[in-house]
Amino acid sequence: MASPDPVLDKDGVRLTVDDAVATVTLTNPDKRNAQSPALWRALAAAGQELPGTVRVVVLRGEGKSFSAGLDRQAFTPEGFDGEPSFLDLARGSDEELDGVIAEYQEAFTWWRRNDIVSVAAVQGHAIGAGFQLALACDLRVVADDVQFAMRETSLGLVPDLTGTHPLVSLVGYARALEICVTGRFVGAEESERIGLANLAVPVAELDAAVRDLTAALVAAPRDAVIETKALLRGVAGRSYEEQRVAERGAQGRRLRDLAGVGE
Secondary structure, eight states: OOOOOOSEEETTEEEEEETTEEEEEEOOGGGTTOBOHHHHHHHHHHHHHOOTTOOEEEEEESSSOSBOOBOGGGGSSSOSTTSOOHHHHHTSOHHHHHHHHHHHHHHHHGGGOTTOEEEEEEOSEEETHHHHHHHHSSEEEEETTOEEEOOTGGGTOOOOSSOHHHHHHHHOHHHHHHHHHHOOOBOHHHHHHHTSOSEEEOGGGHHHHHHHHHHHHHHSOHHHHHHHHHHHHTGGGSOHHHHHHHHHHHHHHHHHHHHTOOO
């Protein structure tokens, strides 16, 4: 079967849509899908270009690595063509630097929208920004050669691309601190055991496993999935009693919809 024509294909990011399933692919395998500001803008644009029919978004990387992290060219005096180098940004005001980082973060924020379920298919290296991009998704299916690592602290930096919140939510504060501060690699078996990965499979089975998961996600009624995701995402900010109230409200909406009764 022929692949659908890309909705977006630029700066190392390709978006294709096949009915209810969209696929976002990092397309620079020669550089192990290293990330840059241009790639981040393309990722943010991919989120904006999603048709309303899309229910599941699969994120994958071409080649042997999902993403080896930030392109080190960012730290050179010349930076990227047409972009301020990170060294130049560091010389700006606090407000300017904060605004630029906020713009970069937009590439990582839309994956948890309530109207979609996002699945990262991760093989090989997922380091630094690559790790945080995998963490941006709702679910992660990993190949048995996966190597997660948060290397920012080792470079004198901090993880700033929205990865700290999901990491702590998945593995707990103590484990997250240890992973970030040591910068060590976390492989497939450990990833599944501590909750980073929903499923770990042999490399050759990664695509099939993601297809099976995607089919199961799409099979559930869309509105029920949206309400359930919103309920689960809100747990951290609610007390037990507040969550009970939220559950009742969500179920009431679903029952009225199923019965064809208006508000």
